[in-house]
Amino acid sequence: MTLGSVPPKFKVSIDRDECMDCGRCIENCSYGVYRREGDRILVESRKCTACLRCVAMCPRDAITLTEKPIDYRSHPLWTREVREDIINQARSGKIILSGMGNARDLPVIYDRLLLDACQVTNPSIDPLREPMELRTYIGKKPSKLKFKKTESGDVELETKLAPNLKLDTPIMIGHMSFGAISLNSHLSMARAVKETGTFMGTGEGGLHKALYPYQDRMIVQVASGRFGVNIDYLERGAAIEIKIGQGAKPGIGGHLPGEKVNEEVSRTRMIPLGSDAISPAPHHDIYSIEDLVQLIRSLKEATEWKKPVFVKIAAVHNVAPIAAGIARSSADAVVIDGFRGGTGAAPKVFRDHVGIPIEVAIASVDQKLREQGVRNEISIIASGGIRSSADLAKSIALGADAVYIGTAALVAMGCRVCGNCYRNLCPWGIATQEPHLMDRLDPERGAFQVANLIKGWTLELSELMGAAGINSIESLRGNRDRLRGYMLDEGMLKILDVLQAGA
Amino acid sequence: MCGIIGFIDRTKSRMDGSSIKAALSLMNERGSGDGAGYAAYGIYPEYADYYALHVFFDNLGEPKRKVDELLEQWGEIVHQEEIPTTPQPGIKKVHIPWRYFFKPSEDLMAGRMDSENDVVTYVVMEVNANVKGATIFSSGKNMGVFKASGWPEDVANFYRIESYKGYIWLAHNRYPTNSPGWWGGAHPFNLLNWSVVHNGEITSYGTNQRYVEGYGYKCTLFTDTEVVAYLFDLLGRQHELSHEMIVKALAPPFWDDIDRMPAKEAELNKAVRLTYGSALMNGPFAIVVGTENGIVGFTDRIKLRPLVVGENGNRLYISSEEAAIRVLDPEVKNIYTPRAGEPIVGRFIE
Numbered sequence: 001m002t003l004g005s006v007p008p009k010f011k012v013s014i015d016r017d018e019c020m021d022c023g024r025c026i027e028n029c030s031y032g033v034y035r036r037e038g039d040r041i042l043v044e045s046r047k048c049t050a051c052l053r054c055v056a057m058c059p060r061d062a063i064t065l066t067e068k069p070i071d072y073r074s075h076p077l078w079t080r081e082v083r084e085d086i087i088n089q090a091r092s093g094k095i096i097l098s099g100m101g102n103a104r105d106l107p108v109i110y111d112r113l114l115l116d117a118c119q120v121t122n123p124s125i126d127p128l129r130e131p132m133e134l135r136t137y138i139g140k141k142p143s144k145l146k147f148k149k150t151e152s153g154d155v156e157l158e159t160k161l162a163p164n165l166k167l168d169t170p171i172m173i174g175h176m177s178f179g180a181i182s183l184n185s186h187l188s189m190a191r192a193v194k195e196t197g198t199f200m201g202t203g204e205g206g207l208h209k210a211l212y213p214y215q216d217r218m219i220v221q222v223a224s225g226r227f228g229v230n231i232d233y234l235e236r237g238a239a240i241e242i243k244i245g246q247g248a249k250p251g252i253g254g255h256l257p258g259e260k261v262n263e264e265v266s267r268t269r270m271i272p273l274g275s276d277a278i279s280p281a282p283h284h285d286i287y288s289i290e291d292l293v294q295l296i297r298s299l300k301e302a303t304e305w306k307k308p309v310f311v312k313i314a315a316v317h318n319v320a321p322i323a324a325g326i327a328r329s330s331a332d333a334v335v336i337d338g339f340r341g342g343t344g345a346a347p348k349v350f351r352d353h354v355g356i357p358i359e360v361a362i363a364s365v366d367q368k369l370r371e372q373g374v375r376n377e378i379s380i381i382a383s384g385g386i387r388s389s390a391d392l393a394k395s396i397a398l399g400a401d402a403v404y405i406g407t408a409a410l411v412a413m414g415c416r417v418c419g420n421c422y423r424n425l426c427p428w429g430i431a432t433q434e435p436h437l438m439d440r441l442d443p444e445r446g447a448f449q450v451a452n453l454i455k456g457w458t459l460e461l462s463e464l465m466g467a468a469g470i471n472s473i474e475s476l477r478g479n480r481d482r483l484r485g486y487m488l489d490e491g492m493l494k495i496l497d498v499l500q501a502g503a
Numbered sequence: 504m505c506g507i508i509g510f511i512d513r514t515k516s517r518m519d520g521s522s523i524k525a526a527l528s529l530m531n532e533r534g535s536g537d538g539a540g541y542a543a544y545g546i547y548p549e550y551a552d553y554y555a556l557h558v559f560f561d562n563l564g565e566p567k568r569k570v571d572e573l574l575e576q577w578g579e580i581v582h583q584e585e586i587p588t589t590p591q592p593g594i595k596k597v598h599i600p601w602r603y604f605f606k607p608s609e610d611l612m613a614g615r616m617d618s619e620n621d622v623v624t625y626v627v628m629e630v631n632a633n634v635k636g637a638t639i640f641s642s643g644k645n646m647g648v649f650k651a652s653g654w655p656e657d658v659a660n661f662y663r664i665e666s667y668k669g670y671i672w673l674a675h676n677r678y679p680t681n682s683p684g685w686w687g688g689a690h691p692f693n694l695l696n697w698s699v700v701h702n703g704e705i706t707s708y709g710t711n712q713r714y715v716e717g718y719g720y721k722c723t724l725f726t727d728t729e730v731v732a733y734l735f736d737l738l739g740r741q742h743e744l745s746h747e748m749i750v751k752a753l754a755p756p757f758w759d760d761i762d763r764m765p766a767k768e769a770e771l772n773k774a775v776r777l778t779y780g781s782a783l784m785n786g787p788f789a790i791v792v793g794t795e796n797g798i799v800g801f802t803d804r805i806k807l808r809p810l811v812v813g814e815n816g817n818r819l820y821i822s823s824e825e826a827a828i829r830v831l832d833p834e835v836k837n838i839y840t841p842r843a844g845e846p847i848v849g850r851f852i853e
Contacts, residue, residue, distance in 0.1 A: 001735075110800045118706070121680050121704050121833065122703070122704040122706055122786050122787050122807075123787060123807055125805070130805055131757050131759065131805070133757060135756055135758050137777055141777045141778050141780075142774070142777075142778050143778070144741075144742040145742070145744070145748075145774055145775065145778050145779075147748065148589065149747075155745070155771075156746070156767070156771070157767075157770060157774050159774060159778075161773070161777065162775055164777065330589070366713075370713060370714075370716070370717040371717070373717060373718075375717065375781075376778065397709075399713075424612060435785070469704075469706035469785065469786045469787070470706050470707060470785045470786070471785060471804065471805065472783060472804075474707075474776070474780035474781065474783045474787035475706065475707030475710050475783055475784075476710070477710060477711050477780070477781070478709065478713045478714075478781065479707060479708075479709035479710040479713075480709050480713070481708050481709025481710075481712065482706075482709055
């Protein structure tokens with residue numbers, strides 16, 4: 001033990017005057033911070049993850065939590081994080097694991113983009129009094145239409161439309177697998193998307209029986225491990241998504257720790273009980289764009305060309321040409337996951353250093369698809385760090401058709417972004433398979449909260465569009481004229497194709 | 504604000520510009536003296552087979568040499584002259600209006616179906632984007648646009664509008680907020696035989712611009728209206744949609760209405776919205792478009808700008824104000840206001 005311990009990240013203290021000794025903190029903390037010795041509640045701050053479960057449940061607001069009670073000697077290069085990573089690796093010789101999205105303090109482009117509103121020369125539109133259309137269709141669209149005249153002189157449509165998903169609002173919930181998160185989380189989200197007329201992803205975890213009633217709202221995922229995939233699964237989904245990569249960990253596979261693989265998870269994923277579920281980095285049948293094209297066609301063939309097929313890729317440097325390649329296949333939508341995208345577990349070095357921001361990726365993909373005349377061939381779904389209706393509106397103005405949210409939906413169910421999802425101890429009952437923890441999330445309540453979030457953002461998006469004098473979402477899509485950059489450099493403005501504020 | 508007029512005689516019987524001038528001037532309340540313009544179809548019967556290119560030159564030196572060169576490279580200049588003007592105290596002549604009658608060489612443009620029009624479109628885009636001091640503001644056959652900064656009557660007198668006889672007239676009285684003072688910013692906007700007069704502001708401009716630019720059009724005139732001309736050219740000429748279908752794409756019915764339609768009609772309308780979502784025009788507008796087959800008037804989907812229609816025999820009038828129509832034709836019958844997004848189409852009788 002020559003290295004000794006690193007300083008605790010958090011300091012938990014109980015105001016003994018306020019505390020009524022009810023013990024709820026002990027009951028609620030799954031990380032084991034609290035214990036009772038005699039008539040006293042003792043605190044072991046080192047175990048704290050700042051999940052805030054105890055704070056939320058304490059009836060007396062007696063608990064205080066301080067971040068970094070002891071810090072290292074400050075240094076601009078050798079930060080606390082850098083030093084701790086080195087100490088931990090010197091101890092273990094292993095890859096450092098992390099949860100949730102990129103935690104580095106990098107500028108957020110969304111925060112430096114500003115939206116427009118009408119004054120005088122064009123009236124704003126009041127969504128309370130005028131129609132406001134957010135309906136979004138995800139899937140292939142023809143680039144032009146052909147009509148024919150019938151004998152009676154009527155005009156008839158000759159072009160056949162490909163199947164599209166109809167969304168009442170351009171917000172979907174992205175793929176978080178059953179296994180990574182609990183069944184109650186899935187049930188909450190499934191009920192919420194059904195209520196709000198949108199869709200959610202299953203992730204690479206199969207589709208649990210309890211979700212069958214919501215299957216027409218589920219996008220089933222085919223990832224490199226192929227967990228849970230069979231023809232029944234494909235046929236149940238409203239759409240199928242092939243996952244190539246993920247923003248939190250581009251270029252590598254997935255890992256569900258064996259602790260989370262209980263009987264239900266094992267059955268749904270079709271893997272042995274208690275075994276680690278490790279998805280390979282590439283799909284072992286996809287080593288080129290042609291191979292992807294074949295897989296898309298096979299899935300379509302298997303489901304009789306009735307379902308849209310999405311392809312999800314991480315936003316990497318070359319994302320635009322990759323998306324253009326996907327647009328030339330039979331794929332109906334490309335999901336781009338930015339470098340801030342969340343995850344249950346990822347090597348920290350990937351989470352924090354690989355990939356590019358989603359804002360830039362949307363802009364360059366939309367531009368490339370238009371240059372190549374294939375924008376209508378494919379829908380763009382943006383994901384990875386969408387936090388609010390403003391991020392949503394800006395994503396669409398940059399060129400996305402819709403967004404996937406992930407972390408935001410979890411936060412709506414109680415998640416406090418403590419980032420320990422891979423430990424199966426989630427005290428909010430979300431990222432866990434422990435029955436006593438999972439029971440803490442009531443699916444009815446969870447559904448209410450997630451639906452509320454989607455409704456709230458939808459209302460805000462309507463207001464933002466109305467203020468900009470726009471009454472249908474098509475007219476916001478790719479409308480970069482209604483964005484201005486603030487504190488962004490010239491190179492960035494050029495890539496985003498957005499003018500500087502004031503111009 | 505802005506005031507607009509559209510006129511067609513369906514039998515192609517031509518009318519001189521005097522009453523159009525009077526009607527447009529009646530709507531001076533809607534303008535600010537910063538821009539007015541006229542488009543007339545049927546005015547060059549002696550050159551009907553050639554493209555009439557109207558150009559603003561800042562001077563007749565370098566800019567004109569470049570345009571001459573480009574035109575000679577892509578075809579033959581059949582005739583050219585300065586557009587006759589009469590000095591007006593209210594108009595500062597900042598450009599020299601010029602016209603060419605041009606015959607493009609069809610065999611120069613590779614692999615296209617409609618090569619004459621493609622050559623002319625290319626020349627227009629090239630000059631407007633890359634030749635400093637020259638703007639081609641009109642490029643149709645047997646038609647022409649006349650526009651400048653000033654009040655409608657001054658602009659009309661400047662170009663001697665009364666001396667032209669046309670079977671379609673469009674006119675526009677401008678209250679600019681975007682690019683005042685620049686002659687190129689006045690309406691009508693034109694490409695090939697498509698001319699547009701527009702009252703309003705297009706809030707979807709960025710989307711529409713990205714859409715047409717994907718098809719090679721370049722928006723260079725610093726105002727939202729030019730995109731309407733390109734949308735009509737793209738949907739009408741390249742995609743061969745009817746005028747009614749173009750209006751359906753640009754100002755489509757609401758989803759709630761589509762959901763209530765019979766299945767086949769709903770499917771058609773859904774297809775139009777899915778395919779042409781990026782062409783949908785949002786924001787307040789009333790527009791009249793002149794084409795080689797007639798005129799089309801329509802407003803935005805919730806009619807945030809006025810549009811009135813009048814008819815008298817073979818003549819159809821569209822305007823921002825009923826009073827303007829009554830100046831054009833005191834005997835006008837059947838005056839009505841169309842519904843939001845409803846296409847008003849006037850076609851020639853075959």
